[in-house]
Amino acid sequence: MNEVKLFWTFSSPFAQRIVWALKLKDIEYETIQEDLANKSSLLLEYNPIHKKVPVLLHNGTAICESLVILEYIDETWNKIARLLPEDPLVRANVRFWAKYNDEQLFPSVFDAFVNQGVKQEKAKSSALANLDVAEKQLVGKKFFSGESIGFLDIAFGWIANYLEIIEETSGMKLLDKERFPLISAWKDNFCDVPIIKESCPNREKLIIKYQRIRAYLTTIAAQND
Numbered sequence: 001m002n003e004v005k006l007f008w009t010f011s012s013p014f015a016q017r018i019v020w021a022l023k024l025k026d027i028e029y030e031t032i033q034e035d036l037a038n039k040s041s042l043l044l045e046y047n048p049i050h051k052k053v054p055v056l057l058h059n060g061t062a063i064c065e066s067l068v069i070l071e072y073i074d075e076t077w078n079k080i081a082r083l084l085p086e087d088p089l090v091r092a093n094v095r096f097w098a099k100y101n102d103e104q105l106f107p108s109v110f111d112a113f114v115n116q117g118v119k120q121e122k123a124k125s126s127a128l129a130n131l132d133v134a135e136k137q138l139v140g141k142k143f144f145s146g147e148s149i150g151f152l153d154i155a156f157g158w159i160a161n162y163l164e165i166i167e168e169t170s171g172m173k174l175l176d177k178e179r180f181p182l183i184s185a186w187k188d189n190f191c192d193v194p195i196i197k198e199s200c201p202n203r204e205k206l207i208i209k210y211q212r213i214r215a216y217l218t219t220i221a222a223q224n225d
């Protein structure tokens with residue numbers, strides 16, 4: 001028995017990581033679309049601590065948190081498309097940068113997305129500074145993981161498609177080609193990988209969804225000012 005189910009929603013960059021990993025490894029799976037405004041009792045049962053997507057269900061056992069799920073997938077289906085490197089030091093470095101993305105880079109961009117005016121400008125400056133740091137990680141490399149796509153590319157993958165949706169729906173520009181030539185080139189390389197290209201979420205649907213998310217979250221942020 002090898003039953004794989006993914007609780008997800010198309011607008012989640014964290015859930016998208018798991019779609020990419022499963023496809024890169026050619027693993028068959030079933031998706032369960034969650035409505036985050038009305039979470040299913042199964043999602044709450046499988047992820048009682050964070051109550052978030054993605055959740056991977058492997059033969060009935062739940063695994064939560066996208067970076068944890070990515071490692072689980074890589075260790076369980078370890079014959080093809082290895083995502084993490086073998087060397088423990090290089091692995092540690094990969095985990096460091098994935099954590100940097102999740103704890104620093106992505107939150108700063110999201111902060112700029114949900115705020116307006118002075119608060120947005122402040123969040124934008126810190127997002128740009130964090131992107132400068134990510135840019136340096138690509139010096140001399142085609143992918144964050146080296147010559148081919150790996151764990152870090154999936155972790156940073158949201159920059160390749162969700163970032164432009166965030167920019168468009170909030171009217172700010174972050175990924176300027178002149179300031180970020182390496183991330184811009186990486187974005188093209190990443191999107192050119194056939195499996196990534198085939199499994200990217202629909203742009204128009206994302207725009208509509210992110211417009212709604214922003215309208216909702218900016219109202220809440222303004223109320224808390």
Ligand SMILES: N[C@@H](CCC(=O)N[C@@H](CS)C(=O)NCC(=O)O)C(=O)O
Nearest residue numbers: 012013014036052053054065066067
């Ligand atoms: N650290 C988590 C973040 C997942 C996350 O933030 N998921 C969002 C969708 S993008 C969610 O389910 N939000 C529901 C909520 O916050 O109630 C991971 O890496 O899996």
